[in-house]
Amino acid sequence: MRFALINDKPTEAMPGLVDAVCPGCGASVIAKCGTQKIHHWAHKNMRMCDSWWETETEWHRAWKNKFPFEWQEIFLPDEQTGEKHIADIQTKYGLVIEFQHSFINPAERISREEFYKNMVWVVDGTRLSRDFPRFVKGGKFGSIELKPGIIKVDFADDYFPRNWLKGSVPVVFDFLGIDDPANADYTRKTLYCLFPSHDDFEAVFAKISRRVFIRTVLNGEWSERVTAFMDEMEQEYIEKQKQRQRNLQQPIYYRRNRFVYPAKIYRKKWRR
Numbered sequence: 001m002r003f004a005l006i007n008d009k010p011t012e013a014m015p016g017l018v019d020a021v022c023p024g025c026g027a028s029v030i031a032k033c034g035t036q037k038i039h040h041w042a043h044k045n046m047r048m049c050d051s052w053w054e055t056e057t058e059w060h061r062a063w064k065n066k067f068p069f070e071w072q073e074i075f076l077p078d079e080q081t082g083e084k085h086i087a088d089i090q091t092k093y094g095l096v097i098e099f100q101h102s103f104i105n106p107a108e109r110i111s112r113e114e115f116y117k118n119m120v121w122v123v124d125g126t127r128l129s130r131d132f133p134r135f136v137k138g139g140k141f142g143s144i145e146l147k148p149g150i151i152k153v154d155f156a157d158d159y160f161p162r163n164w165l166k167g168s169v170p171v172v173f174d175f176l177g178i179d180d181p182a183n184a185d186y187t188r189k190t191l192y193c194l195f196p197s198h199d200d201f202e203a204v205f206a207k208i209s210r211r212v213f214i215r216t217v218l219n220g221e222w223s224e225r226v227t228a229f230m231d232e233m234e235q236e237y238i239e240k241q242k243q244r245q246r247n248l249q250q251p252i253y254y255r256r257n258r259f260v261y262p263a264k265i266y267r268k269k270w271r272r
C-alpha cells in the first residue's frame with residue numbers, strides 16, 4: 001500500500017515511521033523501504049487484507065501519480081464476502097481504474113469487474129516481451145477504421161493477449177511502461193482501449209493519447225464517452241441480430257422449369 005494512517009492522516013511509507021495502521025482493516029502496518037521493491041506499507045502480522053491486491057511496481061505508482069491523492073487506494077466494502085477491496089483509483093465521479101501489471105486469471109478478473117462495475121483496466125503491456133510485437137504484427141492483417149481512431153479487427157487475439165479478451169468493461173493497453181513518451185514512437189506511446197464485444201472473434205478498439213485519457217478521467221468525461229460509444233455498439237449489435245432474424249424468416253424460393261416456387265410449395269409439389 002502507498003498510504004497508511006498515522007494519527008488518521010494518510011501517510012507514505014518512509015524509514016523510521018511508526019504507529020501506522022491500515023486504512024481498510026485498522027491493523028498495524030510497517031514501512032518497507034528497501035531497495036528491491038518500491039517503498040510501501042505492509043501488514044505487520046498478516047498478509048494484505050485485500051486478497052486482490054498485487055505488489056506495486058514503479059509503473060503502478062507512475063500511473064497513480066497522474067491523479068489526485070484523494071482518489072488513490074480507495075477501500076470499498078464487498079457485502080458478499082465481508083472483505084474490503086482497494087481500488088487503485090476511484091474518481092469523484094465513481095469510475096474505478098485498476099492498474100494491472102501481473103497475470104490475472106479470468107475468473108478473478110470477472111469477479112473484479114462485477115464488483116467495481118463502472119471501471120476500466122489499464123494493463124502493463126510491457127511485462128511480456130511478446131505483447132507489443134503481437135500488436136504491431138496484428139496491424140498488418142488489415143482492419144477497418146469505423147471512425148477516426150476506432151478500429152475494428154476480425155481476430156482480437158491477433159492483437160491482444162487472450163486472457164484480456166471477452167471482458168465486460170474496457171481494457172486500456174499501455175505498451176510504453178515506465179519509458180519516457182518523448183523517446184517513444186507513436187505506436188508505442190498511444191494507448192489502446194479494447195471494448196467489450198459480443199463476438200467471439202472480432203474486436204473494436206480505440207486509439208487514445210495518454211493526455212486525452214488522463215484529461216477525460218480527471219474531468220469525468222471518460223465514463224460518459226465510453227458509455228455512449230458502447231451503447232451505440234450495442235444498438236448496432238441488436239439491429240444486426242434483428243436483421244439476421246428477418247433474413248431467416250424470409251421465404252426461400254426455388255426454381256423449377258419455368259416457374260419459381262416459394263420453398264414450402266416447392267417441397268409439397270416436388271419433394272413428397
Ligand SMILES: [Zn+2]
Nearest residue numbers: 022024025049
Ligand atoms: Zn488492512
